[in-house]
Amino acid sequence: MADNEGNIDAKNFGIGIPQKQEGFFLKGNENASYGIKSRLSQVFNQKSGHTVMLAFDHGFIMGPTSGLERIDLTINPLIQYSDCIMCTRGILRAVVPPTCNKPLSLRFDAGTTILTSLNDETLEDIEEAIRLNATLLAVMVAVGDPDHEGSTIRNLTKTVDMGSRYGIPTLGVTAVGKGLGRDARYLGLATRVCAENGANVVKTYYCAEGFESVANCCPVPIVIAGGKKLPERDALQLAYDAISKGAAGVDMGRNIFQSDCPVGMLLAVREVVHNGATVDQAFDCYETYKAQNK
Numbered sequence: 001m002a003d004n005e006g007n008i009d010a011k012n013f014g015i016g017i018p019q020k021q022e023g024f025f026l027k028g029n030e031n032a033s034y035g036i037k038s039r040l041s042q043v044f045n046q047k048s049g050h051t052v053m054l055a056f057d058h059g060f061i062m063g064p065t066s067g068l069e070r071i072d073l074t075i076n077p078l079i080q081y082s083d084c085i086m087c088t089r090g091i092l093r094a095v096v097p098p099t100c101n102k103p104l105s106l107r108f109d110a111g112t113t114i115l116t117s118l119n120d121e122t123l124e125d126i127e128e129a130i131r132l133n134a135t136l137l138a139v140m141v142a143v144g145d146p147d148h149e150g151s152t153i154r155n156l157t158k159t160v161d162m163g164s165r166y167g168i169p170t171l172g173v174t175a176v177g178k179g180l181g182r183d184a185r186y187l188g189l190a191t192r193v194c195a196e197n198g199a200n201v202v203k204t205y206y207c208a209e210g211f212e213s214v215a216n217c218c219p220v221p222i223v224i225a226g227g228k229k230l231p232e233r234d235a236l237q238l239a240y241d242a243i244s245k246g247a248a249g250v251d252m253g254r255n256i257f258q259s260d261c262p263v264g265m266l267l268a269v270r271e272v273v274h275n276g277a278t279v280d281q282a283f284d285c286y287e288t289y290k291a292q293n294k
């Protein structure tokens with residue numbers, strides 16, 4: 001309890017020393033609120049400026065995807081090696097231990113599956129996201145989808161508005177779906193639309209041709225999805241190329257949890273994303289871990 005007698009007088013006023021003013025380390029978020037910056041600092045490593053997010057939200061459109069049949073057995077042991085997890089509220093509540101203490105990119109929209117048209121989405125309640133202690137709100141945006149472009153952009157806008165009210169940043173996720181391209185022109189447009197509508201971070205796919213322009217024209221950080229399972233070296237090459245060309249991280253799923261050595265793969269991806277490892281060095285990290293943990 002504070003005393004009102006015998007206190008030492010304050011004297012270290014730092015006269016002549018301007019108060020330290022730190023710029024925010026993530027592009028496009030300098031003018032965000034304290035809560036948003038604080039949460040983004042939990043997702044992104046302040047030293048590297050990058051993040052390795054572990055995505056296992058696939059079930060909400062794909063059902064029990066290979067590698068995600070028993071998330072308690074396959075994913076929970078991986079969580080400690082990630083910087084942030086991305087999943088639905090159902091899996092979070094049912095399977096992910098609240099003691100894992102990892103930032104959460106909460107799948108904040110819900111909608112149609114691969115059995116129908118995809119991307120016909122609604123939003124959850126912001127109070128639910130707060131109850132779940134969400135760090136980031138992930139919302140799909142189906143740019144170019146004639147049936148769902150407007151509604152998914154409205155979803156993003158509402159999410160940004162709700163999230164801003166409570167200091168929770170938004171991750172705009174460029175959609176998957178038939179007829180939605182994956183070239184630089186499409187990805188550049190889709191990512192820019194997400195950022196223009198207020199997303200604090202954007203998730204998209206890597207493209208070999210012109211990814212630099214996609215990353216450079218997006219005024220907020222981009223993280224890339226891994227996509228379908230590739231041979232491990234190719235997936236590491238994908239991560240390397242994306243980071244070299246301006247991505248701020250990965251939000252990877254299948255190339256981690258469908259690997260024959262998911263922990264080794266996650267550690268190898270971390271080497272690329274945080275420590276500037278080459279593909280050879282990262283692949284060596286994966287193989288060494290795998291050999292030592294047979």
Ligand code: 5RP
Pocket residue numbers: 055056057058086140173175176225226227228251252253254255
């Ligand atoms: C789907 C998603 C997934 O989380 C995303 O595709 C990441 O997983 P993968 O690396 O397996 O592609 O956002 O909308």
